[in-house]
Amino acid sequence: MSQSVLLLPVLPFSSLRKCVCVFVQSPQILYCPVFIACLLALREHVLTCLLLRNLVAVLFRFMCRRVMAALGRTYYFCMGFRVVVKGKQVSSSEAPILAVAPHSTFFDGIVCIVAGLPSTVSRVENLATPIFGRFVRCLQPVLVSRQDPDSRKNTIREIDNRAKSGGRWPQVLIFPEGTCTNRSCLITFKQGAFIPGVPVQPVLMRYPNKMDTVTWTWQGFIHFVLDLLHDFVTFFFLKFLPPQIPTEEEKKSPSLFANTVRNVMAQALGVPVTDHTYEDCRLMISAGELTLPMEAGLVEFTKISRKLNLKWDNVKKELEGFAAMATSCKGGRINIEEFASFLKLPVSPALEELFALFDRNGDGTIDFREYVIGVTILCRPANTDDVLRMAFQLFDTDEDERITREEFTALLRSALGVSDLNMAKLFKEIDADGSGFITFAEFQAFAKSHPEYAKLFTTYLELQRYQALQKVGADDVEEANHTSSGDSQEDSTSDKKDD
Template structure:
């Protein structure tokens, strides 16, 4: 009954409130865009990177901040600011966490339009590019192999410059999370070794309509749900400036971890050793529907602890064609024997338990093999499909039954069993009752729906298009 009431309320506000809010938001956004165009008139990108804006251009900043804040107010977002923002002389860099939504971008209007770290493609966007460029951002060039080092050099140069550059605003997690913890901070903000000001951001709302992660609703749905709430709250808290000691200046990772600990304490959340790379791995595993996708980061870390990665045990086992007779049901002692592990090792026991979901002492070893091998050695998705076809081939002769084939596609391309059956029937024109991977390959290369398997890398296909923002979402609050 309560859910029905919420849905009815959202429907009514969609008709009554949403059009008004969207109209007002568009007015402020267009006004800000026009003002940014004026402020950038006559300036090249080199000019923006060479020196900070000054004179009448700099005086436009407070007006742009007012317009940006008005956008959020028009959308029903009440921003509550706690603490005091330090100026650039006290803290050249602001680090913001946790980063959980595209709405976090509004913090630039509450902090005086600081410079941000952004992909170069965003600056060329005809809609928001002008507003981004007015912050004099530090650009990341994805097609430049030296981009990371160049970005760090630019951050150091800006943070230690005598010129009156804006403060630099950085989300050190590098990705969106669900605010249940603080993941590992990337060290970019901490390389300059200058005082930084930690800034905590919270959304203390009964209904979470903002969290934007790879398991949650889309950006458009979240925006709609937020705009159809009577009001929402965002809380920004400026913590005291953190001045690094000599050891932290020499070790950016130590500096980052210590700042993270301070912020986690203020937020009342734990820290997690997940990294941005871990999040990317889980995102790809989830997108592919690999077995045990949400645990694969932990599984890979256990494998490293057991030195399985150095010995390439699983790869050698698969290539040797000496697998268990009934790989879909093996017990712990068989698992240890296959991987040459000690059954008394705690890590071995934990690794087995991660796959023993039913706690019956039996696991599907094929799921384990695919999970640990499909994401290794920079394999493409096509490689993963080939690998799955070999792993789930019950004949051992490369002849895939419809059940083998459907399982391979389910755990690599996330195809339903019904769709895989349809493909199988189209490939098996001679009604042999089996197909080979090469048969499938010959079929797929002619079909438009499989074009991405042959044209894009796994990085391009499987990083969700959310500005690269992905995260583990094990404890995400759900939107009704």
């Protein structure tokens, strides 16, 4: 008689597995109706236990959220915060995403408590923070990792999945500015919250105290602590605006939807909007590290990067080049003398013309924004092989495919008025291998890394061409006047003869 096997659902109880093994070894028992009835009853009992366990888990999570929310409110109350809430928060099915602004301090975390502990977008490093990390983990956050190159793509995908879950996930709370500001305006919103194309509920935050006791920077921590001790009560106003439902056009353009929501929030707050972004804050920090005024990094990066197709790393390198020029300038702006000193050239008509092209507002100085735009629009397009070959040929008077120091000196002295001392330093910098002459490869490499020179040479050529045309025009006028005078004299002579 063959051995019979009864298929049972897998149960997480070791004792039940042992019973099944025993009964499988005794096949005659398996055919007993009583035993089958017992197995069915046992199965129903197990399923009931599983359902109860899931129900208990749901209740446990619900209670945890309630308890954590209560503890959070108590924590902020003890710190002197008095919360005033206006408007009505809608459900996750009505608006899966909460967009909160303006973001100015770590105390803004109180909005998570008031909003019922929604999910947040958080750095993965925050999970390792004592106490706070476990609190963040309980919120089922969308984690962002700076080490993972696919983190941004994965974050957007996770936000999209949760936003389109039909209310099965908690609401996702996002600070769309991406960084802290001083609340005087709303900077450009990042698009992550608006890519899913679902309704977004704007949430406004205000700290109406006369003295700002919540905002601080790494440069003013002591002042922040003293201000915090000044007021024993800090009022916090939170307002839920009606959800913003995207149009079909806004669903296709997250940036358009982001600007619409930002404008609605700015109007409700009574503050302006600006095109500065988180990348500008990074440039500000970099400017400070380069001993430049931090405001030098405020170039409206996102705005100019879209128009000029710039990458942040490239702009960071341009900032380093600008800092090399502006080291002696405390205001973070470069005048023509400092510009000439950096290029190791004297002030000449060609250099003045180049400086005027950089100086977009005509105030006699160049700030970092003007420098970035000038280098990108004016200088780098001038570094074509044709332009560089033409400039090289200007120096190479004997056409032997190399520039000697004498050739180099002759042109710079006549064209730009460079002294022998400055010429020697510049020649040595271009002559990378120290051979005593400059090849086209060395000339090209120097022009690529110093695009101002290529534009300077083309500016010189344009001035020479313009002066030549002016001279030709003046000669033509003089010749025409001379011809006209001759004709008049002939007419006068003929008249006399007639007389």
